[in-house]
Amino acid sequence: MKITLFFYLFFLTLFSYSQEINYPFGKITFNDLNFKAHQIDATANAVVLYESGDTKFKLKDRYVIVETTFYFKIKIFNKEGFKHGTFSIPIFNNKSNSEEVINIKGITHNNNNTNKTNLSLNNVYTEQVNNNWKSVKFTMPNLKEECIIEVSYTVATPFKFNLTGWKFQSDIPKLISQYKALIPGNFTYNRRLSGYLKLHTNSSTVKKHCFSVPGYAGDANCEEVIYNMKNISAFIEEDYMTSRENFISNIKFELAQTLWFDGTKKRYTTTWDAVDREFKSDKNIGIQLKKIKYFEDILPSEIKNIPDSLDRAKAVYTFIQNHFTWNEKYGIFKNARVKEAFENRTGNVSEINISLINALKTAGLDAELVLMSTRNNGAPTKLYPIISDFNYVLAKVNLGNKFYLLDATQKLNPFGLLPFKCLNSYGRAMDFENESYWIDIVPTKNNKSSLYASLILNEDGTIEGKLRKVSTGYNALNKRIDYQSKNEDEIADQFENNFTSLIVKDYTLENQKDINKPLIEVFDVKMQYDDANKIYLNPFFGGAFKENPFKQENRLYPVNFGYLRRYVLNFSIELPDNYKIESVPQSQIINLTAKGGSFDLKSRKHEDYKLTLFSNLTIAKDIFNNNEYDSLKKLFEKTINAQKTPIVIKKVSTN
Template identity: 75%
Template sequence: MKKTLTLIFLLITIYSYSQETTYKFGEITANDLSFKASQIDATANAVVLYESGDSKFTVDDRNINVNTTYYFKIKIFNKEGFKHGTFSIPIYANKNNSEKVVKIKGITHNSNTKNQTHLSLNNVFTEQENTNWKSVKFTMPNLKENCIIEVSYTVVTPFKFNLTGWDFQSDIPKLSSQYKALIPGNYFYNRSLTGYLKLSLNNSTVKKHCFHVPGVMGDANCEEIVYGMKNIPAFIEEDYMTSKENFISKIKFELAESVWFDGTKKKYTTTWDAVDKEFKSDKNIGIQFKKIKYFEDLIPEEIKNIPNDLDKAKAVYTFIQDHFTWNEKYGIFKNARVKQAFEAKIGNVTEINISLINALKTVGLNTELVLSSTRNHGVPTKLYPIISDFNYVLAKVNINNTYYLLDASQKLNPFGLLPFKCLNSYGRAMDFKNDSYWVNIIPTKNNKTNLYASLVLNEDGSIHGKLRRVSTGYHALNKRIAYLKLNNDEIADDFENIFSNLTVENYTLENKNDINKPIIEVFDFVVEFDDPRKIYFNPFFGGSFQENPFKQEDRLYPVDFGFIKKYNLHFNIELPENYKIESFPKSEKYNITENGASFEINSKLIEDYKYTLQSNLTIAKDKFLNNEYNSLKKLFEHTIIAQKTPLVIKKVETN
């Protein structure tokens, strides 16, 4: 079984004897010019022939900076690859310090080494992205098919907490990628290598007396590290995955401790015990938990007097959910003011969910805060606290040995049904009285779409039918989100547009606004055929999936559906005497990965006048490992083919 590779190093790493590669700027080889996409990936629009990063600590007027020099040599095969000739370099600044980009240079090579176009610095510009971030941007000149571009620049940063690190993998394949760093012994970094690809180069050597600060007694030895990979496939994003940052092959650094020449030490990584204590007094987290008394007079007495704890929790959740409007901000670790937000009836996620926690505590329920991360933000590491790994706050209420995770910022989510973006493995629960701990984020299992179709074929070849669709769990939530701004006529029109020759005569929708009940839809429809002598009708009404979401030959990262799901169909049709069924989908059952997913058809012809079909597609796990990918892919292929099999009805010729 393959697992995401995560390695943590101290200052000294494992030795290996692979040779590092160096390239001289401006030199193009015959191999570079003749290289074709088919040699690594026939579908590639561009390829990195070679890239490198080189980080060194420097001293400028007693200020210590980290200078990282980047070099890229990229071959662009076609016009679709021209986007890889555009660069955007993020730089960070705060009130006291700022990063900068220096020594930018670039060459576009066309046809041969003599046909060169140099990047003009007049075409390099800086764009302000937000308060703390800018981007230095430029596009390489004279891009043509099969050109080779070379780019080099240096980023100077005073922020040493996170050494630059290196992404070995990107959205195009690479022949060779290398990262090198010279780290003074004053600085101790935790290092992590994530992804599924192995290093081809992993060297570590010690350089004596390499780092000195003018005016300060003493010097330090340095560790010179070199990491490299070769023949790196492109990272292809596909449906049903969390953030690519969880799986892309890269090396990350985090400053753990610094030791100055006089022996003074400063620790940067911390423990959860220290984090718990810090958050307890934090004005945006712990202090906001002390607003419980404020909510005592706000919670209606009828809620306080509910005898059943679960019913009481649901009532409090609905009270806070109805009271607030989310301002589209998360607000984690900043700008959280519960009292002001409640009075204004608008707040960020943190303010709304801490209000929920305080309100639940007011009615005597055991409730905690959960720090979490959304799916597009990445999964938090469990190895040591990295607060930036979290970007969301949830509430956790504990009732009768069961816990419920809640987010009252979303109007359409019933009690216990988190937003899909929050279904991301686990979070960190804390109440500031006991030690914090990891808690699993387990989605609801009741996510179904049930279709009940009852049809009658008339003697003239037209079909009258009734389709009843019942959606629960996340399927119901997705319907409510889709229908939020649509009226019944618009929903019926959208349904009609899926099928040819189908007209909706009547449509009803139940529980659109009652988020605690299933969404129930009923379509009364008629279908008329151009040639009623031979009728082709799809009893699956288009099927659960229109196309296979899994297209890669292999997928190194897991498939993450977020939640388990079921699609059930109950279909029947009655025929008049002048028609008979010529062919129909056959009964079958297809299972994979120890009942992790299945597709089943039970098909039955009753005499000559009635046909019934029952079918279900079940995704019984929310996550499938990469070694289950091909089986899952085949299941979807099989399901889609089966659901495109028509019911064929032929008119009986009479003399």
């Protein structure tokens, strides 16, 4: 989810730290020395007092080099903040060119600026990450509590497409963050501001005659842009979110066009029409989607002859799913060779799912390829095609007025149930006969965990009975993934270890490998207590959630569960004459607005011999906006408190 410019103002300026936004290196001010964490965030281990990036286009040996000078002034409050004294600078290279980091310098200021320790370049080293990326690393010296570090370096890149942009937000608060660039008119960039925080400065001015190249007549004007934010909150990651890149406040640049002094023009952005044409002839996508003839001889005739189209699609999916083993590679835009992959019975995401599309077409079904981005990769922009935004390929089969999205790389996923990583809002369906188009990725609704507990309390204070767990949808998938390398004894032991008084006498697991059916577990249990005069029994047997996943006072980005969820409990216990119920979890109903979810708990005593309890926690939306966060947090708080409340059973005299 990309947030447009000026979408939301997180908070008003807390205070005026300084009107000055250019700090000379090595100068520490009175405000720097006396700044305390509570002035912006009492929980902060460190704070960025000031940071800046300054980008200029320069000539080096008649080649255009983009140089960005970075400067950071950070105050570290405690030992937990020492990690912010370590820097890792990524640099890119290809076969012919490489970025470089120059002019590295750093100072650690201690003892109210009376003790300064300079960074030694002997402590700067380069680490090879892969064929195209290296990382220049160093740690500032003499880090102590309440120290201030200053770091400056310049990244020089020959890749004009790699205009760095700027991240205003990080995992520590910042007082001032500024990015400045002087961009020659020869280079046109698209710009995108993401996040929920508002720019304090958004300035654009023209500098006349600022860029020229020897050997070419004339010169170009430049656009000088300045963007800054002040009093920036730390970005806190929390459960149930997609990539932080979707929400962290930053500005990105994408090279759209270059216009050289000799009139040569080159466009880097494109249209979806052009992308469709390119993909149709691409050897890794379009050509591989024409291997239908190959699958005509491979797909069993009994599958092709299934009369019902949905049943036929399911059979094709199972055939491809069982044939392949995913090699854990994505390979979306390179090295896709369907025939070789099928013969080797292993392949990357593109090879497996393009094989699925071809096989579906062989079976007389309408199938298309879908480009998408996984949850940890961020959401692709819809403004214009940026193919690098996508990192995954799905199959789409159209059956009448309904369609199913499929991924055959996963052995445990039933038909139509995508891997959780693929639940990322939308994708681009590549219809090469007409035009590509956006489609929503809508997860299945039937994701339910049900616990049926039927127990008997004996006169000696022991409890015996059965626990039956039934899981469907993603709830079943998650358990199958957890259980695939365990036998029944190990699963029973895993469950038993969560309790001090419970013994699993017998355990059965049904439909573990029949992925199209609910996963059913039956525990034959016995509970015995050191003190049977007063028994504390949790009817939820651990509950669906151990603690509240929502801890922030305010969360500016959405809560994204990925899929709808439901957790149901049906509990009953029968009592002998020498025991009675002393207390039970309080009956309650909690509803979210707009039918977003609810928690329902009802208990009922059947005279003195039986207690029944029903509970239902429903998350009825997969995405909650940030203004719904507080009510969602309260729902979980009350649900977890109820699930932690035991049934109290007291022994009584029968005389």
